[in-house]
Amino acid sequence: MLQCLLSPLESHPATLLNLVLKLANAAPNLQFSFIGTDHSNKPLLISKPHIPDNIKFYSISDGIPEGHVPGGHPVERVDLFLKACPENLQKGIDMAVTDTKERVTCVMADAFVIPSLIVAHRLNVPWVPVWIPFSCSLSAHIYTDLLRHKCNHATGDTLLDFIPGLSKMRVEDLPEDVVNIVEEETLFSKTLASLGSVLPQAKAVVMHFFEELDPPLFVHDMRSKLNCFLYVGFLTISLPLPPLPPSDTDGTGCLSWLDKQKGGSVAYVSFGTVVTPPPHEIVAVAEALEASGFPFLWSLKDHLKGLLPRGFLERTRGNGKVVAWAPQVPVLGHASVGVFVTHSGCNSVFESMSNEVPMICRPFFGDHGFTGRMVEDVWEIGMRVEGRVFNKDGLLKCLRLILVEEEGKRMRTNAEKLKRKLLDAGGPQGKAAQDFNTLVEMVSKS
Ligand code: UDP
DSSP states (O other): OEEEEOOOOTTHHHHHHHHHHHHHHHOTTSOEEEEEEHHHHHHHHHHOOOOOTTEEEEEEOOOOOTTOOOOSOHHHHHHHHHHTTTHHHHHHHHHHHHHHOOOOOEEEEETTOTTHHHHHHHHTOOEEEEEOSOTTHHHHHHTHHHHHHHHTTOOTTOBOTTSTTOTTOBGGGSOTTSSSOOSOOOHHHHHHHTHHHHGGGSSOEEESSOGGGSOHHHHHHHHHHSSOEEEOOOSSSOSSOOOOOOGGGOTTSHHHHHHTSOTTOEEEEEOTTTOOOOHHHHHHHHHHHHHHOOOEEEEOOGGGGGGSOTTHHHHTTTTEEEESOOOHHHHHHSTTEEEEEEOOOHHHHHHHHHTTOOEEEOOOSTTHHHHHHIIIIISOSEEEOGGGSOOHHHHHHHHHHHHTSHHHHHHHHHHHHHHHHHHHHHSTTSHHHHHHHHHHHHHHHO
């Protein structure tokens, strides 16, 4: 029986479940137990009604003490969950063993849940962590000691060219708490800083990306440090993408609204599931969209709508649509969308790349800085907002550059080339297909 353990971070459980679904399909005789919290399991069970019989779900505590109400920061939840590990994880495993009467043969876990290594050690079985954020950001954690030694107090534009594969990255792109820690270090950041010593103990480290698109020096470096480094491609979308669903099946009305717009004219705006931009940035985005005159579709959570400038929704009703949730993949695949204004979350960036849509990136935390930098300086399929913060004039400039000027055409050409590379990488001859087979063999044998 293979155990799958995950962190309660918003998009991680869904990504990991997609990997387990692929594995369960490829190894139908192997039993999988998927261990999460109620908070992470419930939405998965609703969104994926057809779970095969060889995957069973188990819920463990989220580590939040009775009576404690967590604040708004997602890291607090992760800290509380990690604090309750590994005993909490062991409870989940005991539950699965009692229920299935099977022996645990391998522990596969979200790489954020490092205490799962202790559980694998206790059970004397292989440990296979999965790195869900953007690939190269792993180096920021593996090299934390060196980065702290060289870059504490360095300016934001200092290049990280002393780390293999990160020659385009800068100090300002690093995930928070790698250097220049201002407050007390969280348990989460201490855990991530230990990855350099912990990951070499893994039987394999699984990457949620394509080797063909990563800097070769990064791949080479990871291969020299880790026992086995496997890429399994995008786990949230499969390539080639399916045709768009009929617009009248989309209850949000986004697709039928897009049908009425001109090709390549619409700015689609979304900040993913976790980020809440500060109020002045919501206002800046609204002002830039309104002043630009470009049609826009904005996925904005209901509780943030009150922050929009007075009268904005009424004044822009003719060329704008604001929804609480958009079917993002088909939206990005719609011919009317010309640019994606994104928080640079890795799934959003993958989805945009897969649909050849240039991006305007406003990185917020974690891997966003690295993905934004890849978009602008490595793949050249978009740009970051000036100063990494939304302001009206800066966003207006980016929108015009991409939707009207030559620069935008150049980005679209690059995006087309990248998409072809992606299709090859995700095809039967790509590394992801080979590495996935290696993973299937590994978990089936153990
Ligand atoms: N998403 C969506 N509709 C929305 C907002 C987000 O479908 O209105 C999906 C999006 O397609 C992506 C995920 O939510 O798959 C967000 O993941 P990402 O890694 O970009 O950001 P996170 O939410 O983890 O910060």
